[in-house]
Amino acid sequence: MAGWGVFFVSLLNYKTEKYVIAENRKIGILFRLYQLAVLGYIIGWVFLMRKGYQEREEGIQTSVITKLKGVTLTNSSETGVQLWNSEDYVIPPSGEQVIFVVTNYIETPNQRLGFCAESNKVPDGRCQSDDDCPEGESVIAGHGIKTGVCLNSTGTCEIHAWCPVEYGERPTEPLLSAAENFTIYIKNFIRFPKFEFSKSNVLETSDDGYLKRCSYDRVHNPYCPIFRLGELVGWTGYDFQDMAAKGGSVGVLIEWDCDLDKDSSHCNPEYSFTRLDMNLNNSVTPGYNFRYARYYKHQSGESYRDLYKVYGIRFDIMINGKAGRFNIIPTIIAIGSGVALLGLQEDQNKGREDETPRKEIQEKGCRERKLRQKCG
Numbered sequence: 001m002a003g004w005g006v007f008f009v010s011l012l013n014y015k016t017e018k019y020v021i022a023e024n025r026k027i028g029i030l031f032r033l034y035q036l037a038v039l040g041y042i043i044g045w046v047f048l049m050r051k052g053y054q055e056r057e058e059g060i061q062t063s064v065i066t067k068l069k070g071v072t073l074t075n076s077s078e079t080g081v082q083l084w085n086s087e088d089y090v091i092p093p094s095g096e097q098v099i100f101v102v103t104n105y106i107e108t109p110n111q112r113l114g115f116c117a118e119s120n121k122v123p124d125g126r127c128q129s130d131d132d133c134p135e136g137e138s139v140i141a142g143h144g145i146k147t148g149v150c151l152n153s154t155g156t157c158e159i160h161a162w163c164p165v166e167y168g169e170r171p172t173e174p175l176l177s178a179a180e181n182f183t184i185y186i187k188n189f190i191r192f193p194k195f196e197f198s199k200s201n202v203l204e205t206s207d208d209g210y211l212k213r214c215s216y217d218r219v220h221n222p223y224c225p226i227f228r229l230g231e232l233v234g235w236t237g238y239d240f241q242d243m244a245a246k247g248g249s250v251g252v253l254i255e256w257d258c259d260l261d262k263d264s265s266h267c268n269p270e271y272s273f274t275r276l277d278m279n280l281n282n283s284v285t286p287g288y289n290f291r292y293a294r295y296y297k298h299q300s301g302e303s304y305r306d307l308y309k310v311y312g313i314r315f316d317i318m319i320n321g322k323a324g325r326f327n328i329i330p331t332i333i334a335i336g337s338g339v340a341l342l343g344l345q346e347d348q349n350k351g352r353e354d355e356t357p358r359k360e361i362q363e364k365g366c367r368e369r370k371l372r373q374k375c376g
Helices: 002-010 023-048 177-181 229-234 239-244 328-376
Strands: 053-058 059-069 070-074 080-084 098-115 145-153 156-163 182-190 199-200 226-228 248-259 268-277 287-297 303-326
Touching: 002 156, 023 328, 053 328, 059 098, 059 145, 098 177, 098 239, 177 229, 182 229, 182 248, 182 303, 199 248, 199 268, 229 239, 229 248, 239 303
Parallel strands: 248 303
Antiparallel strands: 053 303, 059 182, 070 080, 098 156, 098 303, 145 156, 182 199, 182 226, 248 268, 287 303
């Protein structure tokens, strides 16, 4: 029982470390340099660069609205003069985070359901006899269903399809070359729910005519979300007319890095632009294209359509963001980590310093023993 009493009493004792000063300049200089390095890391990197005193949030909530404006005329041998506005060249027309702008096209007008020759560009549609065109079999990568007849005049199978099938070559110069002067309006709303902070990339102003006359400029007009397509593509390092002929894909990245310890006017959008598709001259599928049709009906009830193979530029609008605000908990954690690093080095130095007096005590004891033996 007495042993347990001593143990519990010892728990109430207060212990302190014993330090011995070692007059060694090399060790002292290294120790101070280490302290300076730790302080520089805590103040410079943890607090100033990484803002370790802030609570962070990267779960940004965002919404994007897009609109395009611009009108141009095209003149092709198949359809003659056509007027194109945003309802015709923007897909989808509602304006989303991913939009496609038509810059070039191949049109096959007045297609009707019937029987015609398959294109000789389709390998599975070529034939030498009727046996090469089994009735009811679809043409692989073709336009219709085989009827069982091989047309000697074309060397291809007869098919049941929308006729005539797609024909023509892609124009080497973009038919909608004037699209570089079209403008795209990108409206972006963001919200950081943890901090209940919201903002938009559009200037807050009572001037109704501001958006009608402004154009984006990183220095002078960072809150004007209207971009000229030719300039936007140019910021990726590519020429608009070259991309418009075959099509391509452009990424528009909007970065929000908000320090909420400052005024909200310091939370500004940062734009960057890059080409996303592989620009390879030897690629078998260069650029970006797809097909769609416009359907009509005669007064007699017969349906027909105009087929378009369109080339253009796809714009992918991507939003990233993070925000931070002062919080005592990450501040204490950052300071505590720095104090722990300083304490670790002090313990190591104390261990080295304790060796010196221990050696001195041993040498002193040896000298005293020798002196007593000599006197005796």
